[in-house]
Amino acid sequence: MPSKHVLVIIPAHDEEESLAKTLAEVRAKAPGVDIIVVDDGSKDRTSAVARAAGVPVLRHCVNLGVGGALQTGFRYAVEHDYAIGVQLDADGQHDPAYLDALLAPVSEGRCDVCIGSRWVSSTGYSAPLSRRIGMLLFSGVVKLALGRRIADTTSGFRAYGRAVMEVCQHDFPKDFPDAPLLIALHRRGFRLEEVAVQMRHREAGQSFYTLGKKLYYPYKNLVASLMALLRKPA
Amino acid sequence: MLFLSRAQVITAFAAVGLALYVLDLVRRRKLSEEYSFLWVVASIVVAVLGFSTPLLRGITHALGILYEGSTVFFLGLAFATATLLYLSVKLSRLGQENHWLTREVAFLRHEIEQLRDRAAAGGEGR
Numbered sequence: 001m002p003s004k005h006v007l008v009i010i011p012a013h014d015e016e017e018s019l020a021k022t023l024a025e026v027r028a029k030a031p032g033v034d035i036i037v038v039d040d041g042s043k044d045r046t047s048a049v050a051r052a053a054g055v056p057v058l059r060h061c062v063n064l065g066v067g068g069a070l071q072t073g074f075r076y077a078v079e080h081d082y083a084i085g086v087q088l089d090a091d092g093q094h095d096p097a098y099l100d101a102l103l104a105p106v107s108e109g110r111c112d113v114c115i116g117s118r119w120v121s122s123t124g125y126s127a128p129l130s131r132r133i134g135m136l137l138f139s140g141v142v143k144l145a146l147g148r149r150i151a152d153t154t155s156g157f158r159a160y161g162r163a164v165m166e167v168c169q170h171d172f173p174k175d176f177p178d179a180p181l182l183i184a185l186h187r188r189g190f191r192l193e194e195v196a197v198q199m200r201h202r203e204a205g206q207s208f209y210t211l212g213k214k215l216y217y218p219y220k221n222l223v224a225s226l227m228a229l230l231r232k233p234a
Numbered sequence: 235m236l237f238l239s240r241a242q243v244i245t246a247f248a249a250v251g252l253a254l255y256v257l258d259l260v261r262r263r264k265l266s267e268e269y270s271f272l273w274v275v276a277s278i279v280v281a282v283l284g285f286s287t288p289l290l291r292g293i294t295h296a297l298g299i300l301y302e303g304s305t306v307f308f309l310g311l312a313f314a315t316a317t318l319l320y321l322s323v324k325l326s327r328l329g330q331e332n333h334w335l336t337r338e339v340a341f342l343r344h345e346i347e348q349l350r351d352r353a354a355a356g357g358e359g360r
Contacts, residue, residue: 038340058340064333072337174333 005083006033006103009073011066012090016044019090023053026088029096036076037090038069046090065175066156075169078162083107085160094157098197102159105193112164112190113182115150116157116197134218138179141225145183151194153179164190173224176217180224188233238287245306246284253277272320276313280306 008026012019019037026035037050041063050057058072070087077085084106088094098116105114131154138153160168167188173180182192238246256273259265283290283306294305 041336056344058344060336060340062332062336064336068333068337072340075337075341 006030006086006099007073007077007080007082007084008033008035008086008088008096008099009070009077010035010037010088010090011040011069011073012037012042012046012050013040013063013066013069014042014044014046015090016042016046016049018092019046019049020053022088022090022092023050023055025092026096026099030099033086033099034082036073038072040064040066040069067172067174067177067181070177071169071172074160074165074172077165078169082165083162085165087156087158087160089156093199093201095198095200098157098195101195102157102197105195106159106161110191111193112161113185113192114159115152115155115192115194116159116199117150117152117155117194118197118199130214137218138221138225141222142179142182145225145229146186146192150182150192153182155197155199157197157199161190176221176224179221180228183225183228184231184233187228187231238285241303242284242287242290246281249277249281249284253281272313272317279309283309 008030010019010022010026015022023035023037026033035055037046037055037057039047039050039057039059041060047057047059058076060069060072064072073087074085084103086099086102088096094116102114102116105111135152135154139150142150142153164185171184173184186192253274256265256270256277260267260270283293287302290302290305294300294302297305297308299305299308
């Protein structure tokens with residue numbers, strides 16, 4: 001696999017505590033890949049930490065949300081001619097040891113998006129009850145729309161092929177790239193796959209999913225999923 | 235023109251006052267012509283209804299409303315709802331534009347940093 005064609009996109013919002021460790025881990029476990037950090041309006045030293053590690057940084061002057069950060073990463077990947085972009089959280093939840101497993105289906109042309117899933121097989125991840133209910137609900141919505149099951153619709157550990165990134169750099173859900181994104185990608189004819197990964201608990205920092213967003217999230221995702229179904233793929 | 239009630243006169247003058255205030259905001263560049271249009275049209279409608287009892291009665295009757303005051307309230311509420319919806323649409327578009335700009339700035343800043351680094355490296359090499 002030509003891993004020099006792989007760009008690991010790390011959206012980071014106030015992640016100075018865990019970012020250095022995450023970057024070091026990616027370098028140690030996947031030495032061939034390039035990394036870009038998208039600092040999504042951090043108030044702390046996130047950008048400085050990335051630069052100190054010798055990683056290029058794209059810095060949003062205001063917080064756009066994880067979707068906006070990813071979109072920036074996609075554009076960078078397309079402009080710099082990467083074949084595959086991997087979304088990886090800055091907080092240490094995602095183990096770069098799984099990068100090869102995640103990349104293989106995309107680089108071998110078996111799919112356009114590969115999702116690192118906590119639920120494909122028993123992976124030892126335990127989520128809070130409210131999150132489990134949400135995950136089940138949106139798994140159901142995605143199943144209805146796609147006609148097949150995607151076990152982990154909210155996983156933020158994904159590999160995207162170039163064609164997907166080309167589309168997504170222009171058109172992407174702003175805040176939560178979960179069920180609505182999967183539906184929109186499916187409607188455009190992209191193939192989705194899942195591979196089993198283990199996820200760890202966050203090392204430090206704040207999750208993108210704060211309390212206000214927890215209440216808004218189900219509503220927004222339902223409406224956005226419905227719209228993804230109703231809209232004609234461009 | 236028929237006899238005007240006190241409420242009608244107050245409503246009509248308030249509407250004229252609002253229109254003048256809106257136009258003054260435009261003069262002082264605090265409000266754009268685009269948004270002032272909505273408010274001026276709304277105040278003209280209210281002022282006309284306030285001064286013209288037969289017109290207000292006619293509309294009230296046509297809408298099947300029993301009391302003239304309710305017609306004014308109804309029209310006001312319809313206007314407020316339409317305005318809020320219009321502003322929400324505008325806000326959404328502004329949000330999208332902001333989103334786009336923020337990302338554009340991120341790229342430009344990145345390019346400047348790269349150019350600076352390259353210039354610094356070139357300076358050291360000499």
